[in-house]
Amino acid sequence: MKSAVRVWALVAIGVAVLARPVLEAGAGMPQAAVTGVIEGTVVRAGTTEGIADAQVSVTMIVTQTGAQLVRDAQNPPATTQLKKVSDSTGHFSLTAPEGLAIVRAQHDGYFGPQVNGTSPPTVGAVVTVSSRQPAHVQLAMVPGGAINGRVTDQTGKPVAATAVGVIRRIYRSGLPSLDLVDGKESDDRGAYRLYGLPPGEYFVVALQGHGGANAAAAAPGQPVVVTTFYPSAVDLATATPIAVKGGEDLAGFDIQIRSEITHTVSGHVTSNLPRGSEVGAINSAVRQPVAVLMMLPRDGLAIPDLVSGNLTANADGSFQIHGLLPGSYDLIARLPASVGWGPQNGPDRATNPWAFGRVPIEIGGADIDGVTVAVHQGVDVKGRLTVDGQPSAAAVRVTLQPDDNAALYHNFFGTISNWAPFLDTDGSFTFPLMPESHYRFRVGLTNGPTRAAAPNAQGQMPPTPVPLPPTAYVADIQQGGRSVYDEGITVGTDPVPLIEVIIKSGGGTIEGTVLGSDRKPAIGRSVVLVPEMSRRGNSALFKVATSDEQGSFTLTRVPPGNYKLFAWDSVVTGAYENPEFLQPYESHGVDVKVSGSGTVRVDLTVIAR
Secondary structure (H helix, E strand, O other): OOHHHHHHOOOOOOOOOOOEEEOOOOOOOOOOOOOOEEEEEEEEEOOOOOOOOOOOEEEEOOOOHHHHHHHHHOOOOOOOOEEEEOOOEEEEEEEEEEEEEEEEEEEEOOEEEOOOEEEEEEEEEEEEEOOOOOEEEEEEEEEOOEEEEEEOOOOOOOOOOOOEEEEEEEEEEEEEEEEEEEEEEOOOOOOOEEEEOOOOOEEEEEOOOOHHHHHOOOOOOOOOOOOOEOEEOHHHHHHOEEEOOOOOOOOOOOOOOOOOOOOEEEEEEEEEEOOOEEEEOOOEEEEOOOOOEEEEEOOOOOOOOOOOOEOOOOOEEEEEEEOOEEEEEEEEEEEEEEEOOOOOOOOOOOOOEEEEEEEEEEOOOOOEEEEEEEEOOEEEEEEEEOOOOOOOOEEOOOEEOOOHHHHHHOOHHHHHOOOOOOOOHHHOEEEEEOOEEEEHHHHHHHOOOOOOOOOOOOOOOOOEOOOOOOOOHHHHHHHHOEOOOOOEEEEOOOOOOOOOEEEEEOEEEEEEEEEEOOOOOOOOOOOOOOOOOOHHHOHHOEEEEOOOOOOOEEEEEOOOOEEEEEEEEEOOOOOHHHHHHHHHHHHOOOEEEOOOOOOEEEEEOOOOO
């Protein structure tokens, strides 16, 4: 199950705040401090039933913006300290300094209200602590649910020790994808129980991580056991979703494992690397020149059996990959290189680097033989950045995002997607030794690369980044005089023409207020700026803000153009970049035209889902 968890690693995004922990009286609090009392109860949502043994903490707010205050009520900063445990009735009482404070509660198996498609592990509320009277607060938590069932074969016999995962649909750059939420093994009776699930819609799947080995052992043309969704489906399109409400204990969700005729892809990995590439340039480590392969399905909703990156070719480069269902794939091979990409670092620091090769694979109704995957050193992608027509080492972070699922399944490609080059004084930059792929651009306008600077080959340190004008925006990204900002670039084995990142001053500002159906300010709602229809394939053009405690929001550095503005009560992150998701809400969007560096005022009404 651990390998499956690595495949769909969940990413937690923390928000840092300036805060100081509360100290209880008698536990180090300055004697001169003016204090007040916070009294409250942690209850099961929708009832008055108290939750015992909930961990309650308080953080005093030193500074905050409106949107930050809303976010922090659900996401405790790392400095928050546990202060109390609720009693048998769910009640708690704390002494705290006077001022504005965030009170939070947490309990295993319980969750806060759903926020943008996810259920946070805490619930929080903002209170004012006063010496004149106690501050009262009630924190409602949603109990997790459970899904129970059995795993059987096609004859109805129980299947023991099968990894059963519960997954949810998410979106990555507007494309539907899957996240593994939890997983357990079936017991000796084939039974499984997946519990502590936040409310939501899930798919349950019996994972066959060794399908390739099973297929290799089977006679040619004989069916083998494959990964199967509830109730007995080999793909998400024919699977049945399961809706879990808070506190529900659902039973009877039995999975009948499917057997299918699968196919084999065989061939050779060849190397175009220079002699001696198995010796690392940084640490001089010597590795065996043996290729490792990864079969990557192009469908983001596929559950792959064989993408762990641990399929090793034979010493002569030959390989056979078994257990493949019909579909579209990319076969990626890698070999040790003296310089290249590592699992944590780019070519400037990777101590065990690799070089890559890739070929597309279309599997129909037969095996595929004679595939050749040529591994090469990679191609440098060079570029230049200008600000208002002048080359600049600006405080800009440019990254290239692989336009496929590779980053989800192997950390090499995750490293590539997060790596940003330093800019020279003339605005030039280089992405070194980029593997074959199609890439899209991400340009951050607040700071440069996040890793520490290091001398270049000539011993020179990168220049200090130059701050951008406050209205700076990405005007375009071009290659050979043609815009590639929306479509991205393809890197193969040939040299890549120079990339030009064009930053201009004059970006606009959009501000406004989000109102609920009761016409009162709506706090903590997602405000999404969506580009015009012809440019919605470029996820970099979408902008997101969160309404503050007054329902206000602000979007800055908006490029001139036509947009639609939406405000959702709760929306899964990235879902709005998907055309199928957005289509039913088009009429709820407000048209906005940004023509220059001025400010546009727009008021929105929350879209309930």
